[in-house]
Amino acid sequence: MRLTVAIDGPAAAGKGTISRAVAEAFGLAHLDTGLLYRATGARLLEGLEAIEAARSLTPEDLARPDLRSPDVARAASQVAAIPEVRAALVDFQRAFARRQGGAVLDGRDIGTVICPEAEVKLFVTASDEVRAQRRYEEMLGQGHDVTFEGVLAELRERDARDAARASAPMKAAEDAVLIDTSTMTIEAAVAAACAQIEARR
Ligand code: C5P
Numbered sequence: 001m002r003l004t005v006a007i008d009g010p011a012a013a014g015k016g017t018i019s020r021a022v023a024e025a026f027g028l029a030h031l032d033t034g035l036l037y038r039a040t041g042a043r044l045l046e047g048l049e050a051i052e053a054a055r056s057l058t059p060e061d062l063a064r065p066d067l068r069s070p071d072v073a074r075a076a077s078q079v080a081a082i083p084e085v086r087a088a089l090v091d092f093q094r095a096f097a098r099r100q101g102g103a104v105l106d107g108r109d110i111g112t113v114i115c116p117e118a119e120v121k122l123f124v125t126a127s128d129e130v131r132a133q134r135r136y137e138e139m140l141g142q143g144h145d146v147t148f149e150g151v152l153a154e155l156r157e158r159d160a161r162d163a164a165r166a167s168a169p170m171k172a173a174e175d176a177v178l179i180d181t182s183t184m185t186i187e188a189a190v191a192a193a194c195a196q197i198e199a200r201r
Contacts, residue, residue, distance in 0.1 A: 003028065003102035003201050004117070006110035007193075009124035010159045010170065011073070012131040012138075014181040014189050018124060019106040021190040026104075026197060031096045033107035033114070034076065036089045038067040041075030050079045054088040070144070070154060077158045080108075081165040090114065108162055111173035120200050122193055123172035126182040131155060 005022060009015045016032060023030035036054075039061040043053035066072060079085045086109075093114045097103050105114065111121035126134075132152035139146045162170040172178060177196050181189045 002098070002100070003119050003197075004097045004115050005102075005104040005120045005122070005197060006115045006118035006173070006176075007104060007106040007122045007124060008108055008110050008112070008170065008172065008176070009122075010131065010162070011155050012135040013124045013126045014134075014184075014186070015106045015124045017186055018122075018179075018190055018193045019104050021186075022193050022197060023104045025190075025194055026102070026201075028102040028104050029096070029099050030104045031093065031106075033089075033093055033105055033110065035062045035067060036092070037076040037080045037085075038072050039064065040079045040085060040089075041077075042066060042072045044079055045071060045075050050082055051084045051088065054079065054085040057089075068142075070139075070146075073158060074154070077161050081161065081167065083167040086167055108170035109168035111176050112171060113168045116173070120197050121173050121176040122179055122196060123176040124179045124181060124189070124193075126180060128152060128156060128159075130182045 005028065007015050007019050019030055036057065039057055040050060040054045042064055044050050093105060097105055097115045111118055132148060132155050135155060136146060136148045136151040139151065179189060179192050
C-alpha cells in the first residue's frame with residue numbers, strides 16, 4: 001500500500017502524538033519534519049552557516065538530545081524562513097513520503113508543499129492557551145525553569161513567524177481536514193485522525 005498522510009499545524013497542537021499513534025495503528029513509517037529544522041537550528045547556534053548546516057545534516061544530528069530546547073525551537077523557526085534551507089530539505093522528505101508501505105509526515109508545509117498529492121491531509125490545531133498549557137506542563141516535567149506566560153509568548157512568536165514567512169508558510173491545504181484538539185482528549189484526537197485515514201485509504 002502506498003499511503004501518504006500529511007499532518008500539519010502549529011506548535012503543541014498534538015501533531016506529534018497523533019502522528020506517532022496513526023503510524024503505529026496503520027503500520028506506516030513516521031517522519032517528524034520539525035526535527036530537520038531543529039537540527040539545522042541547533043547547528044546554527046553552534047556557529048555553522050544555516051544553509052550549509054541544512055545541506056550536511058546527518059542521522060546523528062537528528063538524534064541530538066538538545067533538539068527540544070526552547071532556544072533550538074526559536075533557531076529552527078528562524079532557519080525555516082530561509083528558502084535555501086527549505087530547498088535543501090525537500091528531497092529527503094519527499095523520498096521518505098514515497099516509501100514502500102506508506103508514511104506519515106508531520107510539519108507545517110507537508111500538505112501544501114512537500115506532499116500536495118498526499119491521500120490524507122490533516123490540519124491539527126488548538127487554541128493558543130491550550131497549546132501553551134500543554135507545552136508548559138511538558139517543559140516543567142522535563143525540569144525546565146519556565147512560566148506559562150513565557151511559554152505562551154514563545155509559542156505565539158514562533159507561530160507568527162511560521163505563518164508569515166514568504167517561503168512555504170504554515171497553512172492548511174485547501175483539501176485538509178481540520179482537527180481542533182482544544183477540548184479533545186488524546187484518545188479522541190487520535191480516533192478522529194484514524195477515522196479520516198480509514199475513510200480515504
Ligand atoms: O514541529 P516543530 O515544533 O518541531 O518545528 C520546529 C520549527 O521548524 C517550526 O516552528 C517551523 O519553523 C519549522 N518547521 C517548518 N516546516 C516543517 C516543520 C517544521 O518550517 N515542515
